Amino acid sequence: MEFENVPYYIKNIIYEFYTKYGKRILPTRTYIRAVTVVVEKTGKKDLNGVEIGVDHGFNAKTILENLSIKKLYLIDVKFKKKTIERLSKYRNKTKFIEKYSDKAAADVPNNLDFVYVDGGHDYNCVKKDIELYYPKVKKGGIFGGHDFDANHMDICRAVFEFVQKNNLKLYGKNSDWWIVKG
């Protein structure tokens, strides 16, 4: 069996094993992100969500494969042809917005089920993404992102500051962070 076709929960076990033992040799496309698992566990259908920062589309693909998506808004400054091809099977469920995330916010509706922040990784960009997109998530929705780890202190700072300022509960697993909107 091709590794791409191994069920995601098995990929996750393998990923966690390698993470635990310090051998982060698996590419990101081999596992489903913790935030996606959290959204999946809500069991909600026809979800409207956003991914900020799409790049090769690997995470977008796992979102589309594993969640009941009505519309996934995909935001990036520039989309690779290969990314659009990779996600072409889901063209009815995706909307590509080729803009900086701050400019793209106006093209994204309110009342979202989830937002995944993985675009610009510097402090100001993450801070702005959180401030612009958190209000767009509905009550009970999931707001989170990637690279909450020691290699990305700008992200940790922006997330911690927002959580502290608004007295929110922060969750994390692997390199994912998230908030359940109250």
Ligand SMILES: C[S@@+](CC[C@H](N)C(=O)[O-])C[C@H]1O[C@@H](n2cnc3c(N)ncnc32)[C@H](O)[C@@H]1O
């Ligand atoms: C780490 S990659 C995203 C990876 C993807 N989320 C995944 O896990 O498969 C970051 C992406 O964010 C995009 N990006 C960086 N700054 C951005 C910004 N301010 N607005 C929109 N996209 C941005 C980059 O072009 C790049 O494709």
